[in-house]
Amino acid sequence: MAKLKSWFGYGAAVLVLAVMFLAPFVLFSRIGRMVRQLGLRPHPKFSGGQVVRVLDRGGYQVAIAAPAGPVGPLEWGPRFIQVSWSPVAALPDTVDERLDLDGRGRPQVRLRFQVPRDPRQPLTGQVEVLDPRSRPRREACMMPCKAG
Amino acid sequence: MADNRPLSPLRSWPRAGLLALPIALWGLVMMGPALSGRDGTAKLTAFLAEAFMAVLFLLMLRTGQTHRWRKVFFITLGFLFPVGFIIELVRLRGSMSIPVEHLIAGDTPFCFMVIPMTVIPAALNRVLIFPGSILPTASNPRAVATMVSLWLVATLVLGKAWCAYGCFFGGLEEGFASIRRRPVLKRLNPVFRYGPWAVLVTIVLLSAASYAPTYCQWLCPFKAVTEFPEITNGQTLLQAVIFASLFLGLVVILPLLSKKRTQCAFFCPFGAFQSLFARISPFRIRIERSACKDCGACSRACPTLALDAGRVLQGAPRDACMRCGACVDACATGAARWHLQGTRAPSERARLLFLYAGWGFACLFGGTIIASSLASLIHLFR
Numbered sequence: 001m002a003k004l005k006s007w008f009g010y011g012a013a014v015l016v017l018a019v020m021f022l023a024p025f026v027l028f029s030r031i032g033r034m035v036r037q038l039g040l041r042p043h044p045k046f047s048g049g050q051v052v053r054v055l056d057r058g059g060y061q062v063a064i065a066a067p068a069g070p071v072g073p074l075e076w077g078p079r080f081i082q083v084s085w086s087p088v089a090a091l092p093d094t095v096d097e098r099l100d101l102d103g104r105g106r107p108q109v110r111l112r113f114q115v116p117r118d119p120r121q122p123l124t125g126q127v128e129v130l131d132p133r134s135r136p137r138r139e140a141c142m143m144p145c146k147a148g
Numbered sequence: 149m150a151d152n153r154p155l156s157p158l159r160s161w162p163r164a165g166l167l168a169l170p171i172a173l174w175g176l177v178m179m180g181p182a183l184s185g186r187d188g189t190a191k192l193t194a195f196l197a198e199a200f201m202a203v204l205f206l207l208m209l210r211t212g213q214t215h216r217w218r219k220v221f222f223i224t225l226g227f228l229f230p231v232g233f234i235i236e237l238v239r240l241r242g243s244m245s246i247p248v249e250h251l252i253a254g255d256t257p258f259c260f261m262v263i264p265m266t267v268i269p270a271a272l273n274r275v276l277i278f279p280g281s282i283l284p285t286a287s288n289p290r291a292v293a294t295m296v297s298l299w300l301v302a303t304l305v306l307g308k309a310w311c312a313y314g315c316f317f318g319g320l321e322e323g324f325a326s327i328r329r330r331p332v333l334k335r336l337n338p339v340f341r342y343g344p345w346a347v348l349v350t351i352v353l354l355s356a357a358s359y360a361p362t363y364c365q366w367l368c369p370f371k372a373v374t375e376f377p378e379i380t381n382g383q384t385l386l387q388a389v390i391f392a393s394l395f396l397g398l399v400v401i402l403p404l405l406s407k408k409r410t411q412c413a414f415f416c417p418f419g420a421f422q423s424l425f426a427r428i429s430p431f432r433i434r435i436e437r438s439a440c441k442d443c444g445a446c447s448r449a450c451p452t453l454a455l456d457a458g459r460v461l462q463g464a465p466r467d468a469c470m471r472c473g474a475c476v477d478a479c480a481t482g483a484a485r486w487h488l489q490g491t492r493a494p495s496e497r498a499r500l501l502f503l504y505a506g507w508g509f510a511c512l513f514g515g516t517i518i519a520s521s522l523a524s525l526i527h528l529f530r
Contacts, residue, residue, distance in 0.1 A: 002492075005490035005491070006490055006491045006492065006493075008490050009430055009488045009489050009490030009491035009493070010488070010491060010493075012430035012489065012490075013430055013431070013488055013501045016304070016305055016429065016430065016431075016505050017501070017504055017505055017508075019301060019304050019305055020301070020305045020504075020505045020508045020509060020512075021174070021508060023301040023305075023512070024177075024178070024512060027297070027301055028294075028297045028298070028301070029297075031293075031296065031297035031300050031301070032283075032293040032294065032296075032297050033293075035282070035292060035293040035296050035297070036282060036283060036293055038270070038274070039274050040270055040274050040275070040276045040282055040292070041274065041275065041276065041282070042254060042275075042276045042278065042279065042280065042281070042282070043269075043275045043276060043277050043278075043359055045359075046251060046252065046254070046278070046279035047252065047254060047279075048252055070359070071269075071273060071275060071359050072269065072356065072357055072358050072359030072360075073357050074354075074357035074358045075357075075358050075359045075360070082252070
């Protein structure tokens, strides 16, 4: 019995060493693939949620995401809708749009902002509510301005 | 029959050098991308980091002491990691604070501390409660998949020893704990040992209910030296004050006064989480009762209070033991020793096998962080 335990002990040590020295060549990529296959997605309150409609503005596009809001039982905070403009290079100096966020044919918000040509410059603008059920969030005016 | 041979024999330089050779070669492989790249600074720092890790390992084998040399690596890592991280953040964002647009873009580096909090929301809704990306991107190489892979390998290889060979935060408090020769605070209430478990349970439940990384938002002391939400209102100001207070109290002042890793021993939920996997590793620390003089040197040396008189009598530390080797180094009679579960392997053999795995991971993870942080520091002054 003692000999068997000893075999297991040394076997476990060899296994630990094998895991360690194989990790960068085999295991990291395999585990990474497994994590990807789990189908996890960042919470929409961080990522903005999935894009549900894309409006073509002739040269650039406006992507409207699904409303993002609380998921957990103790989660609070307003629901919000993320709107992204791309590509930045094709945007006019000033964007001024009335947007129909829910696709029912009536605009709910009017957005105006100057497009900063330096991506490190903060993006500021105005969100005007046209529908009394909505209200602007501070972040609505602060989307990333990435090249492309 | 217990093995009562003297522990940690002093090896000859050639023998120690021969045994250290595999780790030196492994370090070269780990530093390979930097050493073969075009950046001269990165080459230099990779070479320095490789030499640093190899020399420390050689000294471990030559002197038979583990904690003494591991500590040098760990403190270096603990102080260089925030420096490199902050330099990188300032280069990318111009500030240590995370602007909202970076949160939304998934550009926040994933931290292993978040892992326990993500489990329940991920299992229930496949939702990741962290503003990071799943796969690495150019603007965020520390993505979820990358960090989870690292954590899983670290857990299989090290278990709880992650806290002494992998964690890039623990070196800070180990550094402050090493400043004074003798502790001012000699008695710490042992009930605080349950602190990490209390914090772990609280944050896991709160995160599952609120779908937010509660610990990162409110309690992480290391936000003070890495990144934190941009201060734009009363809430973010309060968060910043909490981060700074916890950092000063648990990472600087208490370790300085008590010579213990108080943040790890009393607060860190990830340490408690890793304790759950402590028994995966076959490598243990044992106290050989027949050789023990009950002098208490091992308990005094233990940085996380995993050993006390009761545990010495039982012959093994608590699961909070992170295999740092402080007790073995401190034991004059050789009663505290390394043990390979199920075997009667001599302590030195068990230690050597453990160190190949532990130091191998330290080279892979901490060694490369030391190299890249040094390179960032040099770039800053050029």
